[in-house]
Amino acid sequence: MKKILVVGASGKTGRNIVKQLLELGHSVHLIVRTTNNLSKDILKHQKINITKASILDINEEEMVNLVSDSDAIVSCLGHNLSFKGIFGEPKRLCTDATKNLCEAIRSSKANSPIKFILMSSVGVKNKKIGEQRSIFDNIILTLLRWFLPPHKDNEIALDYLISSFGNSNKHIEWCAVRPDSLIDDKISKFEIIESPITTIFKGRPTSRKNVANFMTQLIGDNTLWSMWKFKTPVIMNEK
Numbered sequence: 001m002k003k004i005l006v007v008g009a010s011g012k013t014g015r016n017i018v019k020q021l022l023e024l025g026h027s028v029h030l031i032v033r034t035t036n037n038l039s040k041d042i043l044k045h046q047k048i049n050i051t052k053a054s055i056l057d058i059n060e061e062e063m064v065n066l067v068s069d070s071d072a073i074v075s076c077l078g079h080n081l082s083f084k085g086i087f088g089e090p091k092r093l094c095t096d097a098t099k100n101l102c103e104a105i106r107s108s109k110a111n112s113p114i115k116f117i118l119m120s121s122v123g124v125k126n127k128k129i130g131e132q133r134s135i136f137d138n139i140i141l142t143l144l145r146w147f148l149p150p151h152k153d154n155e156i157a158l159d160y161l162i163s164s165f166g167n168s169n170k171h172i173e174w175c176a177v178r179p180d181s182l183i184d185d186k187i188s189k190f191e192i193i194e195s196p197i198t199t200i201f202k203g204r205p206t207s208r209k210n211v212a213n214f215m216t217q218l219i220g221d222n223t224l225w226s227m228w229k230f231k232t233p234v235i236m237n238e239k
């Protein structure tokens, strides 16, 4: 069984991941600002540890302690869907949290690489593999980059992982999971592909439970991890 650190654990996807990891017998450490959204089953679980803090307020030393006790780290952070969440500070929530966690992993100098799984979005391009989109999608994505800070945040977070850790690193192995539009539905069959095949306004929804299920599999299944590490899989519910 593994030890997993989850940030963004109070969110809709984060809560599903925590639940699924516990069901599989893993130990889970959460960093949350508030426990109000967490169920009693999670709060009282004997394999749960909670650090109550805002992720960007955790100092370097504490962060190194937190990551060095983990086999894998999952970030399901996202800007709250309110005016303040979308346009207020911190504008670089996902990027800064990713940087702080990854720099802490680097400093911890673990004997074997720690898995870092980032929840990204299908709207974020993987520049490393020269992903192309239609002219229309590129115009929309450019507008989103200028006018929607959370989109730019997701883009910079992925660029950081690619430019800092590329295709191999002795301390970190990363994977950025890119769901299409998220829905709250049951676990169902889903597809994992290397690059988007849908267009921005004709996407295929992904249930948060499926995203959680795929991330949970990435943590526990080393063959699956070997297929997707240092990559940006797109996840979609099967038709």
Ligand SMILES: NC(=O)c1ccc[n+]([C@@H]2O[C@H](COP(=O)([O-])OP(=O)(O)OC[C@H]3O[C@@H](n4cnc5c(N)ncnc54)[C@H](OP(=O)(O)O)[C@@H]3O)[C@@H](O)[C@H]2O)c1
Pocket: 007, 008, 009, 010, 011, 012, 013, 014, 032, 033, 034, 037, 054, 055, 056, 076, 077, 078, 079, 080, 081, 089, 090, 093, 094, 119, 120, 121, 122, 150, 154, 178, 179, 180, 181, 182, 183, 208
């Ligand atoms: N919505 C979509 O259709 C869609 C599609 C693809 C990808 N995504 C991406 O998926 C990710 C997660 O989605 P979700 O629906 O699971 O998100 P969510 O339910 O809104 O959860 C967001 C999480 O981030 C935390 N958070 C927000 N602002 C914070 C701050 N300033 N400091 C510390 N923590 C903060 C929240 O904590 P609190 O509970 O304390 O607020 C919560 O745990 C997002 O990055 C989003 O970009 C979304």
